[in-house]
Amino acid sequence: MNLSQFPRRRYTEGQTPLEFLPNLTKALDGPNIWIKRDDMLALAGGGNKTRKLEFLVADALAQGADTLITCGAVQSNHCRLTLAAACKEGMPCHLVIEERVPGSYDEKASGNNFLFHIMGVAGITVVPGGSNMMQAMEKLAEDVRKQGGKPYIIPGGGSNEVGTLGYVACAEEIITQAFDKGLDIDYVVCTSGSGGTHAGLAVGFWGNNTRIPVVGINISRPNETQRPIIYKDAKATAARFGLDFPEEIVECVEGYVGPGYSLPTPAMVEAVTLMARTEAILLDPVYTGKAFSGLIGLIRQGRFKKGENIVFVHTGGSPALYHYKDYFGK
Numbered sequence: 316m317n318l319s320q321f322p323r324r325r326y327t328e329g330q331t332p333l334e335f336l337p338n339l340t341k342a343l344d345g346p347n348i349w350i351k352r353d354d355m356l357a358l359a360g361g362g363n364k365t366r367k368l369e370f371l372v373a374d375a376l377a378q379g380a381d382t383l384i385t386c387g388a389v390q391s392n393h394c395r396l397t398l399a400a401a402c403k404e405g406m407p408c409h410l411v412i413e414e415r416v417p418g419s420y421d422e423k424a425s426g427n428n429f430l431f432h433i434m435g436v437a438g439i440t441v442v443p444g445g446s447n448m449m450q451a452m453e454k455l456a457e458d459v460r461k462q463g464g465k466p467y468i469i470p471g472g473g474s475n476e477v478g479t480l481g482y483v484a485c486a487e488e489i490i491t492q493a494f495d496k497g498l499d500i501d502y503v504v505c506t507s508g509s510g511g512t513h514a515g516l517a518v519g520f521w522g523n524n525t526r527i528p529v530v531g532i533n534i535s536r537p538n539e540t541q542r543p544i545i546y547k548d549a550k551a552t553a554a555r556f557g558l559d560f561p562e563e564i565v566e567c568v569e570g571y572v573g574p575g576y577s578l579p580t581p582a583m584v585e586a587v588t589l590m591a592r593t594e595a596i597l598l599d600p601v602y603t604g605k606a607f608s609g610l611i612g613l614i615r616q617g618r619f620k621k622g623e624n625i626v627f628v629h630t631g632g633s634p635a636l637y638h639y640k641d642y643f644g645k
């Protein structure tokens with residue numbers, strides 16, 4: 316797939332590692348587990364939004380923008396990384412924070428919130444859960460315009476047909492690395508949130524004719540609402556290459572959200588702890604901890620067999636871990 320036709324900023328040198336996890340594989344007594352270390356992407360704290368921002372910020376610059384505006388939840392990694400990209404580009408960045416759990420916004424909170432302040436966020440607007448985020452960002456954009464600036468709005472999670480290109484690029488990176496290692500991948504497993512990661516990987520592995528299925532583990536919605544989100548984004552992204560993406564290959568797995576987005580589950584605590592103790596890799600409570608609890612669940616249900624090769628995509632988020640320390644025992 317010709318990704319060079321789209322403008323791109325480069326924030327990460329080279330590739331992120333694709334590592335085999337021998338201790339974890341042994342502990343789970345199932346398929347061979349590999350991990351794609353996108354937690355090691357560049358920009359402060361790393362994580363999947365860095366790849367999306369390479370294309371989104373390049374698009375913003377191509378349009379002559381001088382200010383970034385985006386939105387996210389209280390401990391948003393996407394907000395942290397958009398702000399980090401803005402710092403790199405010398406642009407101000409405004410954030411609209413959605414208080415999905417009432418009373419959860421605390422100006423003095425640790426984790427990503429702390430990093431918003433260290434990196435000099437231009438402004439934080441807090442809105443109640445369920446607010447129209449696009450409308451709130453448009454309002455900020457209007458203020459920026461009034462002051463003579465040129466705002467660029469990045470949607471929540473950076474998941475649109477521009478940002479999702481970052482995960483088409485990631486699929487191609489994994490294909491190259493697997494070839495170098497002589498690794499024949501049976502499945503790729505990732506988090507399915509705002510959707511760009513899942514959709515971009517699905518488009519990339521399908522568009523390169525690899526026949527490698529991508530399994531997305533939902534972290535906020537049931538399949539009924541998550542699948543259409545992934546399909547819509549994948550279809551729009553594939554269309555940029557003149558391709559017609561097939562809906563039937565979108566696979567989402569539900570059952571690992573627990574009481575709701577960002578709310579801890581015992582399976583998440585088990586997953587984060589197991590990964591830390593076997594491989595010294597930190598997951599996060601909101602996304603990768605739940606996604607990995609889904610992979611553990613699927614292994615225990617017999618979905619993946621011994622001898623198969625699974626690549627789990629680590630999308631980052633560990634800076635949020637410190638905000639959740641009360642949920643983890645000694």
Ligand SMILES: *Cc1c(COP(=O)(O)O)cnc(C)c1O
Binds near residue numbers: 513633
């Ligand atoms: C945003 C995020 C995700 C979800 O990725 P989407 O592309 O929004 O589905 C997964 N993990 C981490 C750490 C994130 O910050």
